[in-house]
Amino acid sequence: MSRVIAVANQKGGVAKTTTVHSLGSALGSVGKRVLLVDLDPQACLTYSLGIDPERLDLSLHDVMLRRAGADQIALTVGDLTVLPSTIDLAGAEVHLLTKTGREYALRRAIEPLLSCYDVVLIDCPPSLGILTINGLTAAREVIVPLQCETLSHRGVGQLLETIDDVRSYTNPELRVRGVVATMFDSRTNLARRVIADVESSYGLTVLQPPVPKSVKVAEAPETGRCVLEHAPSSKGAEAYRALASTLEVA
Amino acid sequence: MSRVIAVANQKGGVAKTTTVHSLGSALGSVGKRVLLVDLDPQACLTYSLGIDPERLDLSLHDVMLRRAGADQIALTVGDLTVLPSTIDLAGAEVHLLTKTGREYALRRAIEPLLSCYDVVLIDCPPSLGILTINGLTAAREVIVPLQCETLSHRGVGQLLETIDDVRSYTNPELRVRGVVATMFDSRTNLARRVIADVESSYGLTVLQPPVPKSVKVAEAPETGRCVLEHAPSSKGAEAYRALASTLEVA
Numbered sequence: 391m392s393r394v395i396a397v398a399n400q401k402g403g404v405a406k407t408t409t410v411h412s413l414g415s416a417l418g419s420v421g422k423r424v425l426l427v428d429l430d431p432q433a434c435l436t437y438s439l440g441i442d443p444e445r446l447d448l449s450l451h452d453v454m455l456r457r458a459g460a461d462q463i464a465l466t467v468g469d470l471t472v473l474p475s476t477i478d479l480a481g482a483e484v485h486l487l488t489k490t491g492r493e494y495a496l497r498r499a500i501e502p503l504l505s506c507y508d509v510v511l512i513d514c515p516p517s518l519g520i521l522t523i524n525g526l527t528a529a530r531e532v533i534v535p536l537q538c539e540t541l542s543h544r545g546v547g548q549l550l551e552t553i554d555d556v557r558s559y560t561n562p563e564l565r566v567r568g569v570v571a572t573m574f575d576s577r578t579n580l581a582r583r584v585i586a587d588v589e590s591s592y593g594l595t596v597l598q599p600p601v602p603k604s605v606k607v608a609e610a611p612e613t614g615r616c617v618l619e620h621a622p623s624s625k626g627a628e629a630y631r632a633l634a635s636t637l638e639v640a
Numbered sequence: 641m642s643r644v645i646a647v648a649n650q651k652g653g654v655a656k657t658t659t660v661h662s663l664g665s666a667l668g669s670v671g672k673r674v675l676l677v678d679l680d681p682q683a684c685l686t687y688s689l690g691i692d693p694e695r696l697d698l699s700l701h702d703v704m705l706r707r708a709g710a711d712q713i714a715l716t717v718g719d720l721t722v723l724p725s726t727i728d729l730a731g732a733e734v735h736l737l738t739k740t741g742r743e744y745a746l747r748r749a750i751e752p753l754l755s756c757y758d759v760v761l762i763d764c765p766p767s768l769g770i771l772t773i774n775g776l777t778a779a780r781e782v783i784v785p786l787q788c789e790t791l792s793h794r795g796v797g798q799l800l801e802t803i804d805d806v807r808s809y810t811n812p813e814l815r816v817r818g819v820v821a822t823m824f825d826s827r828t829n830l831a832r833r834v835i836a837d838v839e840s841s842y843g844l845t846v847l848q849p850p851v852p853k854s855v856k857v858a859e860a861p862e863t864g865r866c867v868l869e870h871a872p873s874s875k876g877a878e879a880y881r882a883l884a885s886t887l888e889v890a
């Protein structure tokens with residue numbers, strides 16, 4: 391049974407996209423069959439895979455609105471397959487708002503593909519709107535990337551409430567797998583305080599290891615790659631490979 | 641005539657909130673009358689001013705839906721006045737979508753207050769949806785905080801197109817004042833490359849100086865302050881004070 395993991399956090403810039411791309415790449419490189427879903431109209435995941443969103447005729451937008459099947463938009467990049475997005479997906483939010491069963495659009499779209507993949511990673515946008523709700527409804531597990539700073543920390547409670555709502559209304563089997571400490575600055579006490587606080591306030595597991603802050607990670611998308619291809623022996627790459635094996639994808 | 645400045649960038653975590661709070665605080669401390677508007681349902685600006693969004697009965701949500709006047713929700717924090725938000729503002733997005741003149745909700749709400757302030761700074765959420773459109777329609781100028789990394793850089797074109805649309809349809813006097821280089825890591829070439837690229841690709845002014853990456857900035861919200869109160873002689877505080885004077889607010 392394939393693992394379907396939503397990577398969610400409504401706070402902006404906490405490395406959701408980076409985490410989806412890097413974990414996906416790490417799992418792909420040990421032979422897992424990986425599907426990535428770009429659920430963000432800003433299409434950063436699509437772009438960081440070296441795809442130009444502006445040149446796509448069909449994207450996740452068309453699939454969510456049932457104008458195309460997921461297999462029609464799937465693109466292969468190295469070991470990975472991606473359901474890419476474009477800015478049109480912002481329009482899907484408006485369309486879906488008035489439709490019954492709007493929370494299930496993504497789940498319905500990917501269900502036929504699940505048997506072809508060992509793991510599906512869903513990159514959510516920085517909001518708790520209908521797109522993220524779709525990601526949480528389609529998934530069985532949630533990973534929360536956490537930038538260990540005050541303004542990121544404060545959103546965690548709200549995210550967990552949203553996950554509880556999704557569990558009550560649209561997806562009873564949803565579980566929080568844990569938090570990934572991203573862009574971790576080990577030289578400051580702030581990062582350690584935030585991590586300790588999140589563990590104690592919310593009882594969340596902090597998956598190991600933290601991903602260190604490293605310019606190699608930020609540079610990688612310049613050449614349509616993630617840090618594992620751009621700088622495979624860097625600390626960022628090592629951390630994402632270690633995290634990928636913690637996930638124990640069968 | 642008061643300066644109304646939208647601080648916008650749909651990319652997450654590029655220091656929009658930090659820039660609004662810090663520029664506001666710098667201007668307030670040299671005697672300008674400053675109004676801050678928290679246009680983000682995640683209410684990070686509200687929170688970083690030491691206000692608990694969960695304890696507010698009325699917020700910008702009620703004002704946007706014409707259930708309350710801006711003066712009824714305004715709160716004073718030191719030299720600053722803020723129109724705070726709460727998670728309810730996410731509901732405003734849905735409500736407004738079907739209303740005529742929905743882009744003008746914020747402009748209409750703040751117009752009566754403008755004569756009381758020298759400068760209004762609007763903190764936009766990480767999206768190009770109806771809330772940011774309201775911010776751009778209410779403003780006369782836009783400042784774009786730019787985290788100098790690849791995934792932030794790629795959104796600038798889309799933001800400028802949105803600004804052009806707003807200029808054509810709802811706000812002909814809107815001008816882009818320039819880019820603020822935020823969380824600038826001067827030790828890496830990536831930051832310099834991204835800045836040079838944004839200047840040449842889009843002809844944007846990069847306001848001086850860049851704001852250096854500094855843990856003092858990230859720690860400040862822990863105690864309901866911005867870096868100017870938390871660490872007034874730090875490099876982050878100096879940079880925001882210098883940027884505030886570049887704005888030449890009368």
Ligand SMILES: Nc1ncnc2c1ncn2[C@@H]1O[C@H](COP(=O)(O)OP(=O)(O)OP(=O)(O)O)[C@@H](O)[C@H]1O
Binds near residue numbers: 404
């Ligand atoms: N470990 C790291 N070290 C240094 N930079 C990093 C690291 N992880 C991510 N980044 C950079 O931080 C920025 C934000 O990351 P990313 O875009 O993945 O966050 P996000 O949560 O997906 O953002 P959004 O909310 O906009 O979708 C990017 O420029 C990325 O390259």
Ligand SMILES: Nc1ncnc2c1ncn2[C@@H]1O[C@H](COP(=O)(O)OP(=O)(O)OP(=O)(O)O)[C@@H](O)[C@H]1O
Binds near residue numbers: 401764766853876
């Ligand atoms: N110069 C800086 N040095 C170090 N950290 C910074 C700096 N500026 C901002 N930060 C931190 O970076 C994080 C992101 O900043 P901020 O929340 O202001 O961005 P944002 O663009 O408003 O995010 P969102 O898109 O979620 O609204 C915060 O934890 C903030 O404290």
Ligand SMILES: [Mg+2]
Binds near residue numbers: 407408430434513
């Ligand atoms: Mg992202």
Ligand SMILES: [Mg+2]
Binds near residue numbers: 657658685763764
């Ligand atoms: Mg913000």
